[in-house]
Amino acid sequence: MKWDKIIKAHPKSKEDILKAKEIRKITLNIIQRKYSEIRLSTSRYNDTEISILEQDSVRSEILDIIETICLRAWEKVFGGDLPESTRETIGNMLSPFGNIESARKENKIEMIVHNVTIEAMTFLRKANNDVLPRTWSHGRCPFCGTYPRLAYDSEAGRQLCCPICEYSWRFPRLKCPYCNNTDHNLLGYFEADGINGIRVYFCKKCMYYIKSIDTRKRRALDPETDDILSLEMDNLALKEGFKA
Ligand SMILES: [Zn+2]
Numbered sequence: 719m720k721w722d723k724i725i726k727a728h729p730k731s732k733e734d735i736l737k738a739k740e741i742r743k744i745t746l747n748i749i750q751r752k753y754s755e756i757r758l759s760t761s762r763y764n765d766t767e768i769s770i771l772e773q774d775s776v777r778s779e780i781l782d783i784i785e786t787i788c789l790r791a792w793e794k795v796f797g798g799d800l801p802e803s804t805r806e807t808i809g810n811m812l813s814p815f816g817n818i819e820s821a822r823k824e825n826k827i828e829m830i831v832h833n834v835t836i837e838a839m840t841f842l843r844k845a846n847n848d849v850l851p852r853t854w855s856h857g858r859c860p861f862c863g864t865y866p867r868l869a870y871d872s873e874a875g876r877q878l879c880c881p882i883c884e885y886s887w888r889f890p891r892l893k894c895p896y897c898n899n900t901d902h903n904l905l906g907y908f909e910a911d912g913i914n915g916i917r918v919y920f921c922k923k924c925m926y927y928i929k930s931i932d933t934r935k936r937r938a939l940d941p942e943t944d945d946i947l948s949l950e951m952d953n954l955a956l957k958e959g960f961k962a
């Protein structure tokens with residue numbers, strides 16, 4: 719995450735962005751200390767349809783870890799007791815169309831959950847990369863089951879990016895990641911004046927959209943930063959009646 723660029727783009731939210739940065743640091747600290755050797759209790763290779771996180775044992779293990787870290791982060795950043803709704807908020811975030819908007823969360827509990835979850839999930843995924851399925855042709859993340867918000871396009875093709883665990887995987891450009899529609903009459907894209915190298919690709923069958931960065935026209939940063947720096951495109955897509 720390029721914090722300086724995010725603050726530059728959203729100067730009014732500077733205080734919240736710096737808090738988010740602090741929460742990420744606390745999370746990384748705890749996870750490196752306590753969970754560096756973690757092996758998730760996965761039973762892979764028997765089902766190629768479901769993500770790792772959708773295995774019940776893994777899901778409860780991960781929710782426990784994230785909740786524990788949220789508790790510590792809450793104490794350090796805000797003080798006092800963690801609200802009871804925390805686990806539910808984590809569960810909502812770790813659903814296929816999770817509540818991921820941006821790092822500029824104003825609600826305290828969402829701010830903690832959002833930042834702890836992304837930092838922890840990225841770490842856990844990297845530490846368990848070998849349990850990921852070798853072949854994966856779905857539009858959602860094989861590790862956490864989340865649908866992408868952003869893709870990178872290059873001559874080599876399209877890479878979808880998971881907004882939660884930062885995993886990226888190849889996917890056809892002429893296919894909707896949400897409903898697998900390949901009817902080109904129902905797939906399309908638009909660009910915005912003055913915004914170079916970013917397109918909104920949409921599907922008129924399911925009405926979902928994804929933002930795509932053309933790395934031949936625009937330098938890629940990282941998926942989360944690129945997502946936040948292109949929120950204007952989301953506003954346009956939502957105005958057109960598409961969903962994210
Ligand atoms: Zn993921």
Ligand SMILES: [Zn+2]
Pocket residue numbers: 894895896897898899921922923924925926
């Ligand atoms: Zn679709």
